[in-house]
Amino acid sequence: xxxxxxxxxxxxxxxxxxxxxxxxxxxxxxxxxxxxxxxxxxxxxxxxxxxxxxxxxxxxxxxxxxxxxxxxxxxxxxxxxxxxxxxxxxxxxxxxxxxxxxxxxxxxxxxxxxxxxxxxxxxxxxxxxxxxxxxxxxxxxxxxxxxxxxxxxxxxxxxxxxxxxxxxxxxxxxxxxxxxxxxxxxxxxxxxxxxxxxxxxxxxxxxxxxxxxxxxxxxxxxxxxxxxxxxxxxxxxxxxxxxxxxxxxxxxxxxxxxxxxxxxxxxxxxxxxxxxxxxxxxxxxxxxxxxxxxxxxxxxxxxxxxxxx
Amino acid sequence: xxxxxxxxxxxxxxxxxxxxxxxxxxxxxxxxxxxxxxxxxxxxxxxxxxxxxxxxxxxxxxxxxxxxxxxxxxxxxxxxxxxxxxxxxxxxxxxxxxxxxxxxxxxxxxxxxxxxxxxxxxxxxxxxxxxxxxxxxxxxxxxxxxxxxxxxxxxxxxxxxxxxxxxxxxxxxxxxxxxxxxxxxxxxxxxxxxxxxxxxxxxxxxxxxxxxxxxxxxxxxxxxxxxxxxxxxxxxxxxxxxxxxxxxxxxxxxxxxxxxxxxxxxxxxxxxxxxxxxxxxxxxxxxxxxxxx
Numbered sequence: 001x002x003x004x005x006x007x008x009x010x011x012x013x014x015x016x017x018x019x020x021x022x023x024x025x026x027x028x029x030x031x032x033x034x035x036x037x038x039x040x041x042x043x044x045x046x047x048x049x050x051x052x053x054x055x056x057x058x059x060x061x062x063x064x065x066x067x068x069x070x071x072x073x074x075x076x077x078x079x080x081x082x083x084x085x086x087x088x089x090x091x092x093x094x095x096x097x098x099x100x101x102x103x104x105x106x107x108x109x110x111x112x113x114x115x116x117x118x119x120x121x122x123x124x125x126x127x128x129x130x131x132x133x134x135x136x137x138x139x140x141x142x143x144x145x146x147x148x149x150x151x152x153x154x155x156x157x158x159x160x161x162x163x164x165x166x167x168x169x170x171x172x173x174x175x176x177x178x179x180x181x182x183x184x185x186x187x188x189x190x191x192x193x194x195x196x197x198x199x200x201x202x203x204x205x206x207x208x209x210x211x212x213x214x215x216x217x218x219x220x221x222x223x224x225x226x227x228x229x230x231x232x233x234x235x236x237x238x239x240x241x242x243x244x245x246x247x248x249x250x251x252x253x254x255x256x257x258x259x260x261x262x263x264x265x266x267x268x269x270x271x272x273x274x275x276x277x278x279x280x281x282x283x284x285x286x287x288x289x290x291x292x293x294x295x296x297x298x299x300x301x302x303x304x305x306x307x308x309x
Numbered sequence: 310x311x312x313x314x315x316x317x318x319x320x321x322x323x324x325x326x327x328x329x330x331x332x333x334x335x336x337x338x339x340x341x342x343x344x345x346x347x348x349x350x351x352x353x354x355x356x357x358x359x360x361x362x363x364x365x366x367x368x369x370x371x372x373x374x375x376x377x378x379x380x381x382x383x384x385x386x387x388x389x390x391x392x393x394x395x396x397x398x399x400x401x402x403x404x405x406x407x408x409x410x411x412x413x414x415x416x417x418x419x420x421x422x423x424x425x426x427x428x429x430x431x432x433x434x435x436x437x438x439x440x441x442x443x444x445x446x447x448x449x450x451x452x453x454x455x456x457x458x459x460x461x462x463x464x465x466x467x468x469x470x471x472x473x474x475x476x477x478x479x480x481x482x483x484x485x486x487x488x489x490x491x492x493x494x495x496x497x498x499x500x501x502x503x504x505x506x507x508x509x510x511x512x513x514x515x516x517x518x519x520x521x522x523x524x525x526x527x528x529x530x531x532x533x534x535x536x537x538x539x540x541x542x543x544x545x546x547x548x549x550x551x552x553x554x555x556x557x558x559x560x561x562x563x564x565x566x567x568x569x570x571x572x573x574x575x576x577x578x579x580x581x582x583x584x585x586x587x588x589x590x591x592x593x594x595x596x597x598x599x600x601x602x
Contacts (some may be wrong), residue, residue: 040391043392114318
């Protein structure tokens, strides 16, 4: 054994003239490279801390109970608080999610539970399934300003809904639809096949199986998708910028316009240059997103432990 | 009951493709007058955008979008890919449990908040560079903001691509005496290359579509970006306007042919992004075939 090592050492000897050995060089390169990789992880953390920390610290200066509970007065220096924008955001979240969830979950159920059995068959249905899949894939890549433009053309102008909660939530639903579909699809695919077979063997129809056996198990995953979409709606600006109008008053009906927190940040920063108030609103927005992220993480973690257990 | 449910669900599943078709139809319909009266060539190649005088050239916005995406790619891609490699191959579990949620949170931060941060922190910082005509607003600040915004997209997809490389490949390489780093560079990354390219292309698509943060930091001047003085690097300090920004800034007051020209802008953007995304999806599918075949 040691003879072999000796031979190997002697073979390598001629290359080793003063310079560090091949192995030492490789180790050096490796430690530098791995060090750089650690640095990249650190940079990400620092970038996050810089943005989140700055906005929250600056925002904390103007945040108090009055800021949260008074409506914005719409003046040039951004007087007033943010109460109406918080309520408008909630309205819009409820409406958008209410529209998108049934369609999104229905799509996922069809694609997972019904479409696969048709694979390889001929006829119109497989073609429609392919079209549906293509639609979901394409929709996921459409930028939000295009949804805004579409909402402006169809809902605001053509259907005469005007700049309103209705127009904005319909356009917003198009935006979050692919998110709900994708996450629900994953949740449904994670349900064990044996559950379906057991239910079908007991004489349940396919819909009874889906409703009674598959959906309850997939529900936490589906809820994760819905919560994720709530985050998208809360943070979205471009779509609502061109469909919601931007009035700082509280919407009184489905057909009246309004202003979400994210839009309020934009108007404060760009129109009135009230940066302190913009930071305050932005800080509330970031805190809301952190909360929503924590909820999704909690849900998906509980889900994985239950699946394993 | 069962049959009607099936039909109802199929109808639901077709909503997405219906929306895609409606989007295409409405944007084309609304943009048609501009396409016909201005013409596709002058629209795409025209250097002057002056709606009051009926001049609708999109070239400044097309170049602006491309330059800011290029800048974000140069700044963001190395970091994003490095971070993906770090998460998949290097980071111990406790570190991964900190960095991955951080990446997720970066993805969740609203684009107006990035824009606000850029406006209040980065723009004044860039303004310190002593070049005449430097306002702070422009490609440099916008690229930096955009680089952070596309990082989560690229990192997530790239990490999945790296994790999908079979463990045997790594073990084989290590058994041959390669170091951990040589294994990453020589075996793992080449095996994951189509996924990595797809990740970058998806990031480019995301960058092209970003709107609000860009409006807030890029300056929005309708000019062909050019260096501020003899030094070509000052191109980064030039103001610009993106295709997305062009739509968002003007749509609220535009009427007639002007409004139609904004829809034509949307059409250009839509087509650009569809091409980019189709490329990414083709790459991802190609990668799957390679592995399973």
